[in-house]
Ligand SMILES: NC(=O)C1=CN([C@@H]2O[C@H](COP(=O)(O)OP(=O)(O)OC[C@H]3O[C@@H](n4cnc5c(N)ncnc54)[C@H](OP(=O)(O)O)[C@@H]3O)[C@@H](O)[C@H]2O)C=CC1
C-alpha cells in the first residue's frame with residue numbers, strides 16, 4: 001500500500017466517525033510471511049502491513065541490522081510484554097532485513113529450551129498480535145540464549161561471541177541493543193560487565209543500553225546509578241524506559257497541544273482552574289510483593305509515570321519534536337515545581353493502603369493479606385498529591401495527581417479543568433469546561449461544555465464532544481513495541497533523560513523522607529499511618545478529597 005493510500009484510508013475512517021458511519025475504510029489485511037531467512041537474520045514478513053500506520057512506520061523507520069540482548073529474558077516483563085512486542089514488530093516487517101535476539105538469564109538453558117520458552121510465552125501473552133501461519137516457526141530461528149553470573153566476565157564474553165556470530169548476516173556490523181529487564185539491583189553490575197568486556201564500544205557498530213524502572217530508589221541512589229552508568233556509556237547511548245511515554249495516547253497529548261492552534265492560547269493560568277492526572281488501577285499486587293514492599297506507590301508510579309504525564313501537560317511548546325527539544329522543555333517545567341519540604345508533605349500529599357473489599361462483585365483481600373506482604377506493612381498503595389508550578393504560565397494553578405491500586409476500575413486520564421465563565425446570564429450555565437485526555441482504556445479526548453437544552457427556555461446542560469482514538473481503525477500499538485523500535489533507530493525523544501529523572505526524584509524526595517519506613521520493621525501501635533485506610537473497590541482515602549479544597553472535586557471516572 002502506498003503512503004498516499006494509507007493517508008486516504010485514515011482520512012476516510014476519521015471522517016466517517018465524524019458523521020457517525022461505523023466502518024467506511026477497507027479493512028487492512030494481515031500479510032502472509034515471506035520465505036525463510038538465513039540464520040542470524042530475520043526475513044521480515046508483513047510487507048503488506050497489518051495496519052496502515054505500521055506501513056507508514058516501515059517506510060520511515062527501518063533500523064539497521066542488529067542484535068537485541070534481553071537480560072532477564074525469563075522474567076515476567078519479558079514473558080508478558082517484551083517478547084510479544086518484539087514479535088509484533090518483526091511480524092509486521094518493522095525490524096529490517098536482519099535481526100536476532102539473545103536472551104540472557106541465570107538459569108541454565110539451551111537455545112532450544114529458550115526457543116520453546118519464548119514461543120510458549122508468545123502463545124500465552126494477551127499482548128501478542130494475531131499470529132500468522134508459519135510466523136512462530138520463523139521467529140524461533142532468531143532466538144538464542146546465554147546464561148551466567150552477571151557479576152562475572154564469562155557471560156559477557158559469550159555475548160561478545162554472539163555478536164561476532166551475527167556479524168556476517170548483519171552486513172559486517174555488530175550493532176546491539178542491551179535491554180536490562182532485571183531487578184534494579186543488577187543494572188549497575190550488568191552495565192559494568194558490558195563495559196569491562198568492551199561491549200559498550202561503538203567502533204564496530206552502535207551499542208545502546210535500555211534500562212527498566214525504577215531508576216534508583218531515591219535521589220542519592222539514582223545519582224549514583226547515573227554516575228556508574230556514565231563511567232561506561234555516553235548519555236546518548238542510554239535509554240531509560242518509561243512505558244507510559246510509549247503509549248499512543250500520551251504522545252497524542254503532545255500532538256493535540258502542539259499540532260493545533262486552538263488549545264495553546266487557553267493552556268495557562270488565565271483560563272485553566274486546575275489539572276487532574278489520574279492513574280487508577282483495579283489490580284492489586286499480582287504476586288509482586290517482593291518488589292512492591294520495597295517500592296510502594298511513590299517509586300512504582302508517581303516518580304516516573306505520573307511525573308512524566310505531568311511534565312508533558314505542563315511544559316512549554318518545544319521548538320521541534322526531537323529528543324533535545326522535548327526533554328529540555330520537560331526539564332524546565334520540572335525545575336519550576338515548587339519544592340515540597342518534609343514540613344509541607346501532610347498539607348499537599350495523601351497516602352493510602354487498601355483494605356479488603358469487593359471489586360466487580362468479587363471479594364478481594366487487603367494489601368496486608370496479600371501473599372508475601374509483611375505483617376502490619378505500612379507500604380502505601382495510593383498517593384494523591386498537589387503540585388504547584390512557579391512559572392508565568394501556571395502560577396496559582398494546582399496540578400492534582402493521584403494513583404492507586406484496587407480502585408474501582410482501570411483508568412488513566414489527564415483532565416484540564418477550565419475556569420467558570422465570569423458571568424452567569426443563563427440558568428445553570430456556570431459549569432467548568434473540561435478537556436479530558438483518556439490515556440486508557442477507551443482511548444480518546446473529550447470536551448465537556450454547556451449547551452442549550454431543546455425548548456423555549458434558555459436552560460443549559462453539560463454535554464460532551466467525544467473523539468475516540470479507535471476512529472483511526474488501527475489496533476493500538478504496545479508501548480514496548482514503540483519504544484523498542486525507537487531505541488533501535490536511535491530516537492531518544494520518548495526516553496527520560498538523566499536530568500529529568502533526577503528532578504522527578506527531587507520532587508518526591510520530601511514525601512519519601514516523611515513516609516519511608518524500613519519495610520522489615522513492624523511499626524509499634526499508634527506509630528505510622530492508620531492503614532488500611534481505603535476499602536478495595538473505592539476511590540481511595542477520604543483525605544484525598546480534602547486535598548482539593550472546597551470548590552473542586554476529583555472527577556468521577
Ligand atoms: N513485570 C512488570 O510488569 C514490570 C516490570 N518492570 C521492571 O522490569 C524489570 C524486570 O521485572 P520483572 O520481569 O517483573 O522481574 P522478574 O523477577 O519476573 O524477572 C527478573 C529477571 O531477572 C533475572 N534475575 C533475577 N535475579 C537475578 C540474579 N541475581 N542474577 C541473574 N538474573 C537474575 C530473573 O531470572 P530467573 O528467571 O532465574 O529468576 C528474571 O529473568 C524490573 O526492573 C521491573 O521493575 C517495569 C514495569 C512493569
Ligand SMILES: O=C1O[C@H](COP(=O)(O)O)[C@@H](O)[C@H](O)[C@H]1O
Pocket residue numbers: 243281283300301412
Ligand atoms: O510500571 C508499572 O505500571 C503498571 C501499570 O501500567 P499500565 O500500562 O497497565 O497502566 C503497574 O501496574 C505496575 O505496578 C508498575 O510497576
